[in-house]
Every structure is written in structure tokens, then in C-alpha cells.
Amino acid sequence: MKFKSTIMIAAAVVVAVALVAAAAFFVFADDEKTVLKVYCAGSLSEPFCDMEDGNDLEALFEEEHPDVDVQVTAGGSADMIRRVTGMNQTCDVLASADYLLIPSMMINVTPKAADFCVQFAKNSMVLAYTDASAHADEITADNWYDILRMDDVKFGFSNPNDDPCGYRSQMTLLLSEAYHGDEAIYEDLILNNTNMIGVAYDSVNDTSTVSVPTTLTYDEDKLMIKSAEVDLTSALEAGSIDYLFIYESVAFRHESSGQRFLELPTEVNLNDTAFASSYAKVKVKQFADNTNISKIKTVKGSPIVYGVTIPHNSEHPDLAVEFVKLLLGVQGQDVMMDADQEAIAPGVAGYWKAEVPEELQAYVS
Numbered sequence: 590m591k592f593k594s595t596i597m598i599a600a601a602v603v604v605a606v607a608l609v610a611a612a613a614f615f616v617f618a619d620d621e622k623t624v625l626k627v628y629c630a631g632s633l634s635e636p637f638c639d640m641e642d643g644n645d646l647e648a649l650f651e652e653e654h655p656d657v658d659v660q661v662t663a664g665g666s667a668d669m670i671r672r673v674t675g676m677n678q679t680c681d682v683l684a685s686a687d688y689l690l691i692p693s694m695m696i697n698v699t700p701k702a703a704d705f706c707v708q709f710a711k712n713s714m715v716l717a718y719t720d721a722s723a724h725a726d727e728i729t730a731d732n733w734y735d736i737l738r739m740d741d742v743k744f745g746f747s748n749p750n751d752d753p754c755g756y757r758s759q760m761t762l763l764l765s766e767a768y769h770g771d772e773a774i775y776e777d778l779i780l781n782n783t784n785m786i787g788v789a790y791d792s793v794n795d796t797s798t799v800s801v802p803t804t805l806t807y808d809e810d811k812l813m814i815k816s817a818e819v820d821l822t823s824a825l826e827a828g829s830i831d832y833l834f835i836y837e838s839v840a841f842r843h844e845s846s847g848q849r850f851l852e853l854p855t856e857v858n859l860n861d862t863a864f865a866s867s868y869a870k871v872k873v874k875q876f877a878d879n880t881n882i883s884k885i886k887t888v889k890g891s892p893i894v895y896g897v898t899i900p901h902n903s904e905h906p907d908l909a910v911e912f913v914k915l916l917l918g919v920q921g922q923d924v925m926m927d928a929d930q931e932a933i934a935p936g937v938a939g940y941w942k943a944e945v946p947e948e949l950q951a952y953v954s
Contacts, residue, residue, distance in 0.1 A: 630686035665752030687753035688896025705941035713860030722831035745813035754818035758834035917952035
């Protein structure tokens with residue numbers, strides 16, 4: 590019996606050692622996965638990594654590349670770019686909610702941080718709310734700005750210095766003045782409640798410009814401003830604000846949690862390329878650094894078009910190309926459409942087409 594017990598103990602030890610070794614192997618194997626870092630606009634978080642059915646770009650890519658761990662970081666587009674260009678964070682793929690930020694902050698600068706930009710999707714501005722929002726049963730496409738003026742209404746938008754949705758909110762409000770024939774909309778809603786500077790009107794070029802201070806202050810009883818537009822959705826659902834300027838795709842994604850949204854006229858929602866010249870009549874000046882005039886940047890109104898690039902500091906450029914190929918291909922287009930974002934197919938590289946990697950040339954024009 591003693592001999593038998595010894596054998597059983599020895600066998601148990603062998604099994605335990607084997608299990609520990611196996612566990613160590615899997616941990617080691619997982620640690621050995623190649624990490625692909627993807628930075629994207631907050632409004633791209635769903636198609637990139639957060640689809641309810643799991644059919645997002647991260648999942649699709651990892652299914653095709655089981656040895657790769659895709660890590661998506663989402664936030665304000667300008668903030669994401671600054672992490673690469675100003676904070677020396679490595680990034681393999683970067684997707685911005687405003688494709689123009691890539692050339693202005695990464696390509697047409699010294700030192701360059703990227704070589705190309707491909708336009709791949711469109712969106713539009715809407716005004717989101719819930720059934721519990723003040724005057725929700727009264728708001729229409731013709732009176733929304735008067736509803737926002739009411740003393741018992743609080744609304745929000747993202748910081749124009751950090752996020753394209755923030756400066757696009759300002760553009761939508763400015764364009765609404767001409768469309769609705771009410772020249773006091775921007776003053777009543779923004780200038781009277783923040784330290785924003787403007788509106789400066791250029792009669793020669795027929796343009797209106799507002800300026801955003803480096804440190805943006807505001808009346809917290811009337812407004813809520815966060816770095817990224819997606820940071821405000823929870824505040825809307827919790828009833829901390831009544832209305833929120835946001836992208837249609839983001840508002841659409843939150844309908845299941847009780848959010849509603851008001852579609853705005855094409856003339857002000859920044860969606861239609863046919864109105865590009867009209868959108869260009871409004872501008873937002875960003876004072877990234879009040880002490881350095883060279884860092885003042887003016888953003889001109891334009892249709893909402895997303896752009897993607899591969900930064901120079903990508904640690905895995907070959908895998909980055911494969912990820913962008915997925916984004917621009919049929920599967921990626923389907924994912925974007927499922928997220929209520931209009932895919933641009935083929936992607937538009939335009940001026941930078943010659944700089945696009947050879948493996949992606951068939952996916953761009």
C-alpha cells in the first residue's frame with residue numbers, strides 16, 4: 590500500500606508540474622503576441638473595437654492574425670495626433686474624424702510624422718437628447734436653437750481645441766444663423782456662456798470666424814464641455830445635460846439606451862460635399878498656445894470626412910498596412926455601414942496617392 594501511495598503521489602506531482610508548465614506556456618505565448626497600436630477618433634470606437642455583435646475591425650483582424658493583439662485607443666482626434674507628434678507615443682495606425690488634421694499636424698510639418706492620408710468615411714452633425722430632456726416634446730428642426738436658449742436647458746459639446754466634433758459644433762451653430770435668419774444664435778448660446786472670442790466677419794471673403802482660447806471656460810449651469818464628444822454621452826443618458834451636439838453615427842449607436850437625435854438641415858450638418866463652399870464660410874481659430882503665434886491654427890468648415898494614416902513611428906508597418914487594407918476593403922466598408930457611417934469606396938488619397946504603400950494602391954483613388 591505504501592508503494593502504491595508513493596506512485597499516486599508521484600503521478601499527482603507530474604500532473605501538477607505539467608499543468609503549471611502548460612499555464613506558463615500559454616501566458617508566455619500570449620505575451621509573445623505582437624501588439625498593434627491603433628489610435629482613432631472617439632466616434633470610431635464602435636466600428637474599430639466595440640460593435641455589439643463583435644463584428645468590428647479589431648475582432649476581424651485578430652481572427653485573421655491570431656498572433657496579433659490589436660489595442661485600440663479612442664479619443665479626440667487632435668489629442669490622438671498630439672500623442673504621436675508631441676508625446677512620442679508609438680502608434681501603428683491613426684484614424685482621425687477630420688482627415689485634414691493629418692496633413693496639417695503630421696504631413697505638412699517639420700519633422701514629418703506621416704506621408705499620406707486616405708479618406709474612408711463620412712458623417713453628419715445632429716443634436717442628441719432623451720425623452721427626459723427638458724422640452725423634448727417640443728423640439729423640432731425649426732426651433733431647436735430657441736429650445737437651447739431656454740433657462741432650464743443645459744447642453745454640451747466637446748472641446749474645439751481637442752476634438753473635431755467640438756469645432757464642428759461651433760460651425761453648425763454659425764451656419765444656422767444664416768440658414769434660420771437669426772444672427773443672435775451663436776452669441777446667445779456660446780459667446781454669452783463661454784470665454785470664446787468672436788464672431789469676426791470678413792466682408793471681402795464673406796466668412797465668419799470664432800476663436801477658442803487655450804483654456805476654455807464656461808458657465809457650468811448652461812454648458813458641459815469635455816475633451817471628446819463620446820465623453821458626454823453618459824452625461825446625456827444620466828440627465829446631467831439635456832442636449833448634445835454629436836455625430837449621427839454615435840447618436841444612432843445609443844438609441845437602444847434611450848437616446849434620440851434631431852437631424853439637422855444639410856445646409857448646416859456638414860455632411861454634403863455639394864455644400865462644401867457654403868460650409869467653408871465659417872472658421873474656428875484654435876489658440877493651441879497663446880504665447881506662440883505660430884501655433885495658432887484656423888480650421889475651415891468642410892464636409893465631415895474621416896482619414897487614416899500610418900505614422901512614421903509605427904513599430905509594425907507591415908501589419909499596419911494589413912489593418913488599413915481591412916478598413917478600406919469590403920469587410921471594412923461593411924463594418925462602417927453597420928456603424929451608421931457612410932463608407933467612401935474606394936478610399937480617396939488624392940494628393941498623397943503616390944505616398945500610399947504599394948499594397949494599398951488598389952484600395953485608393
